[in-house]
Amino acid sequence: MSGRIVTGTRAPDFNLPLVGGGYRGLNDLLDPGGGVLVFFKEDCPASELVVSRIGPLAQALEREDRFFLAIAEEEEETARAFRDRHALRFRLAWQAAPYHASKAYEVVTVPALFVVDGAGIIAERVEGFIKSEYEALGEALEQALALSKAPPVLERPEEMPALRPG
DSSP, X not given: OOSSOOXXXXXXXXXXXXXXXXXEEHHHHOTXXXXXXXXXXXXXXXXXXXXXXXXXXXXXXXXXTOEEEXXXXXXXXXXXXXXXXXXXXXXXXXXXXXXXXXXXXXXXXXXXXXXXXXXXXXXEEEESEEHHHHHTHHHHHHHHTTOSSOOOOSSSGGGXXXXXXX
């Protein structure tokens, strides 16, 4: 992790196209209580591992009226193919090089997950894949997003390695 974009910092706004049409910016997503952003790259093994297994979190946040947005560092066609290949059922945005949103969030390693509270403050940041960090997110999500209970973060975590290089 580098620079100024750390926990306790205001999350940068963005305006990104969605796969299939439309746009979303951070300010569109904050109401009623924050949510999660996940930056990823299609050809990154750690990104593929996380994004293909993060559906339970996306579903739990949707039930609680919180946002979940995966942001691909790809052209739309590549992001759409990734979504279709993994049968993802959550909203997917895309950004072409030079990846302005990723730069604004100072993403160094993908996947990069940000928990953003309802006031637009970054409550948690995880980069890369270390399973224990993802497993520990439940309580932080519950507190930062005022959820009724800690949601599952990853599907079938017992089948995942302890870490995965990107």
